[in-house]
Amino acid sequence: MNGLTAIAEVAWLIGDPARANILYALRDDGHVSAGDLAEVAGLAPSTTSGHLARLAEAGLVRIDARGRKRFYSLGDPAVAEILEGIEALVRRLSDREPEPLPWDRGRVHSRMCLDHLAGRLGAQLAGAAIGKDYIRHSARGLALTGTGAAWLGSLGVDVARIEAEPRRFLGLCPDWSRQMTHIGGAVGAAIYRGLVGTGWLRREPGSDRVAVTPKGVAGFRAEFGLDLREAAAGGAA
Structure with missing residues (x-):
């Protein structure tokens, strides 16, 4: 995979709304279980697991197995920097403040x-x-x-x-x-x-x-x- 293709692949992974929601959740609160991420993304657990598998395969998330449970965190600090950069770009390009992210830190x-x-x-x-x-x-x-x-x-x-x-x-x-x-x-x-x-x-x-x-x-x-x-x-x- 050449450099441009790799960049496009990462952008495609982040660009999906459900996966973006998951990544923003992990940016704000790392070490979240798959069940909680399914609730955040508003998806079925099986669908969430599929998204997490793709993100993990690309190195965007890390899996921490603890007994029967699995917890997820961002795979690299650079992922958080990318997410923050996207937010900043959206604010600059938009005529109005973007709506709050579905994932509420509170x-x-x-x-x-x-x-x-x-x-x-x-x-x-x-x-x-x-x-x-x-x-x-x-x-x-x-x-x-x-x-x-x-x-x-x-x-x-x-x-x-x-x-x-x-x-x-x-x-x-x-x-x-x-x-x-x-x-x-x-x-x-x-x-x-x-x-x-x-x-x-x-x-x-x-x-x-x-x-x-x-x-x-x-x-x-x-x-x-x-x-x-x-x-x-x-x-x-």
Whole structure:
């Protein structure tokens, strides 16, 4: 294959709307499962697998097999540069701002998992809560500390009441990959409700996306040292 043909082949692969959607998803959040990519692209899992196979064969995506699951990421940093260049070119050539990409960064960065906060923000919050000794690992698993109980109280959470719930009290849930976890159980649900109640988070109607409000941006920075200044209301976290 000569150079021009190779260039045309890569351009053809990126030019398909479904594959472009997948690649933009991986640019924003690498290590995404095939099932989640199928949801992003709005395709059947078998069709998505076909697109991923073509992209992997061309070296545009990388496959990371973990047990029975496969996670995908961009095969080379240059792919992200190409995608950003295309976006910039479209803006320059268009008389109007292009419509938002179908892949919404907020879905991965700050979203719901059942009734608790997930996505990258959920993982950051879990790490920060452990760092501040609000929760800690113990011989019997994850435990809520006295400091953590006091913090929950400041969010309006009745710790005794959630301890009495029949569900698991506290644990870490796996997120998009096994390297990323968020706080689950009754404590995770209570934290989410408390953060909504304090005005830090806002659930977007009809969606699993969670928006971080300007108050939340300031709060996460002050309480946990998390810099979410790009996560203003309606933006990604």
